[in-house]
Amino acid sequence: MKLFDAHCHLQDPRIFSLAPQLIRSSLDSGIAHFxxxxxxxxxxxxxKQMSESHPSVVPCFGVHPLFVSESTDRWFTVLRQYFDSTPSAAVGExxxxxxxxxxxxxxxxxxxxFKKQLELAKELKRPASVHCVRAFGDLLDVMRETGPFPEGVILHSYLGSAEMVPELARLGAYFSFSGFLMSMKLQKAKKMLKAVPCDRILLETDAPDxxxxxxxxxxxxxxGDPSLSPRLQTLGENPHLRAKDDMSVVEKEAPGLxxxxxxxxxxxxxxxxxxxxxxxMSEEELAEISYSNAIRxxxxxxxxxxxx
Ligand SMILES: [Zn+2]
Structure with missing residues (x-):
């Protein structure tokens, strides 16, 4: 059984020095790509460095919405340079x-x-990994205006509604599920999952979060070493943790962690x-479906x- 972690952050400074070990032990347990x-x-x-030393790593470059204010004036030029020098890269986060x-x-x-980077993904014919919190209406507007996306848009840690799935899928969305799904109410999660077309399902960890x-x-x-997180310094909190006022989320993470x-x-x-x-569905079947979706x-x- 092979798996593909469709969205993670192994470059995170809290775990960066451990990444080679994490990758090795994950490869041993059947995770072929990250x-x-x-x-x-x-x-x-x-x-970039990680993808050069580990062939299993797919590099993705992007400016996360919670980091836009940290960008220099040259961010877009620098981003383009990264894509020029790294033909294997996708767009994200x-x-x-x-x-x-x-x-x-x-x-x-x-x-x-966000729009500028989505347009870049389209121009470069690469998939883009997208973070969306409490802004699905806006996301649809932007995707309608900029899309469709034949190369795919990965809605990472998707926690949106079942009702939005068909229109998002029509525009080229893939739906990627992480441990955050366990915080969504069971019936709502089931209904949403069953609305996702089989050829659009992905699995991810969003590790180290x-x-x-x-x-x-x-x-x-x-x-990890929490003192090494640039996110903690900037935001006082981790940007990947969902807001506690997110209606669909009951509790943020594993209790007692x-x-x-x-x-x-x-x-x-x-x-x-x-x-x-x-x-x-059987685990084998879902592994096969999600793996072949990610490879495609x-x-x-x-x-x-x-x-x-
Ligand atoms: Zn992420």
């Missing part, structure tokens, strides 16, 4: 955020930066088990993973 998403100009070099932290950042600027809401003894956890314990990409197997049970999506000109 789409590693940059957040801002400050970490693109780490993502980009998006819009109206959660409690996103509200502190000018929404018009977020939309402008999004620890699945399970008994800690059942998880692979990484002891110590702050320094972080998510391991090998926990994608826990996500697989959970999503398969909600879809009433990340196989573009310049990509190193278009095998077979």
């Amino acid at each position: 789409a590693v998403n940059g957040l801002s100009e400050n970490d693109w070099h780490l993502v 980009i998006g819009i955020d109206k959660g409690s932290r996103g509200r502190e950042i000018d929404f018009n600027v977020q939309v402008e930066v 999004a620890v699945p809401k399970l008994d800690l003894n059942d998880l692979f956890l990484v002891e 110590p702050k320094e314990m972080l998510n391991h990409p090998a926990n994608i197997q826990k996500v697989l088990t959970y999503v398969a049970s909600l879809l009433e 999506l990340f196989c573009y000109e310049g990509s190193k993973i278009c095998q077979g």
Whole structure:
């Protein structure tokens, strides 16, 4: 059984020094590829470096909505240079955020930066990994205006409604599920999952964040260094944790989780088990479907993973 972690952040400074070990142990347990998403100009070099030393890493470059204010005036030129020098790269993490932290950042600027990067993804014929918190109406507007996206748009850690799925899918969306799904009300999650076309399902960990809401003894956890997070310095909190006022989310993460314990990409197997049970599908079948979806999506000109 092979798996593809469609969205994670192994370049995160809290776990960066452990990344080679995390990748090795994940490869041993059947995770063949990792789409590693940059957040801002400050970490693109780490993502690039990681993809050069680990063929299993698909590099993704982008400005995350909560980091737009940290961009230099030259961000777009620098971003283009990264794509020029890294033909295997996809776009991400980009998006819009109206959660409690996103509200502190000018929404018009977020939309402008997001659109520019979506247009770049289209021009380069690459998929883009998208973060959307409490802004699905705006997301649809932007995607209608800029799309459709034949190369695919990955709605990462999707927690939107079932009703929005068909229109998003029509525009080229893939729906990627992480441990955050365990925080969504069960019936709502089931209904939404069943609305997603089979050829648009992906699995991810968003590691080192999004620890699945399970008994800690059942998880692979990484002891990271919380003092090394640039996100914590800037935002006072982690940008990947959903706002507690997000209606669909009951609780943010695994209960009793110590702050320094972080998510391991090998926990994608826990996500697989959970999503398969909600879809009433075997784990083998879901692994196969999600893996072939990810390979199709990340196989573009310049990509190193278009095998077979
Ligand atoms: Zn992310």
